[in-house]
Amino acid sequence: MIQKQTFEFLAELADNNNREWFMDNKQRHDAARENVIDFAGNLITEMHKIDPAVSIELDPKKCVLRIYRDVRFSKNKTPYKNNFGISLPTTGVKAGGAEYYFQVQPGKSFIAGGYWMPEAAHLKAIRQEIDYNGHDLKTIVDDAGFVKLFGKFRDQDKLKTLPRDYSADNENIELLKLKSFIAWHQLKDKDLMKADLVEKITAICSKIYPLNVFLRNAIV
Template sequence: MINQESLEFLKDLAANNNREWFSENKGRYEKARENVIEFTSELLGEMHQVDPAIDEALDPKKCVMRIYRDIRFRKDKTPYKINFGISLPTQGIRLGGAEYYLQIQPDGNSFIAGGYWMPEATHLKAIRQEIDYNAHDLKQIIDAPEFVRLFGNFRAQEQLKTVPQGYSAENENIDLLKLKSFIAWHKISDKDIVKKNAAKQIAQECKLIYPLNVFLRNAMA
């Protein structure tokens, strides 16, 4: 489970996002990170039951993303992320493709997500082709009442302003073909993220994302 102390550390970091404060509180950070790693280990086991493509033997340390921000080309020069990110890849330790992601951030900013964010060009072309051929299969997933209740309108994600090359504006599935990403995400309250059964609950929610990831993986196969 995620400890309340880990959320408190992130709250304090958000209010004191500078190297001096972080150095003085390095012990708190290491304790919070260790807590997140332990939680990730538990989550990997639960998620393997949902999606066998997730290797439950993955090193959880490799799933927890760095807290240090790359500020070289950014206007925002704050040095640290104010959340813990956990990536659960379905290609061994390789990131990218159809996977799952958990963000732990206090004040109601935690969320679970799955799918494929901003696919590379070759993958995007393959996904669009799969949608063009088998849109019915995708719509059965994303239009299911339980999916909509948890993740909202899948089509409301960022779309191209123009029609993608090779397709017609009259295509009945143009709203899906114009998508730039294929993501389902759901916010998690602070109260729920610190529950003892949080990993199991998150895995249960990911059962609804699993068919989406299968669809996307099949498109790129």
């Protein structure tokens, strides 16, 4: 489970996002990060049972993203993220491609899966798979249980114009316009502090699993 102290640290960090405060509270950060790393280890073990492509060899420390922000190209110059993220790739031990992602953030925690903003070659391959086997993807994302958990898959960020090589009368055009292929479900803070959190997340991810299989098959 995620400890109450982890949420308290993140909430205070959001209100004091500066180096002086962070250094004064470095021990709290380290304790909160260890809490998330411990949870990541348990999550990897159980997720491997749901999706064998989540390697049991994943290092929990490497799966927990650094809290330091890259501000080089951002107008927002605050130095720290106000969340902890756990990335579980399905391409061995390297990120990139279809994955599962868990974020701990007071009031904004969520579990997600799929492929966010695929690189050009992968996006082309995914669109080709949709063009050839769009029915398979529709079966996944239009399932009543999927929609109840994740909402309408087609409503995420998409092109305003037609993608290259595809016409407006293509039966899968709304799926072909998508820039990302993500399913995400918001979680309540109180649920993250319960002992059954791993079971809850893996149950949700079992519904994301067919989507990730479809995406992986497209880019092999």
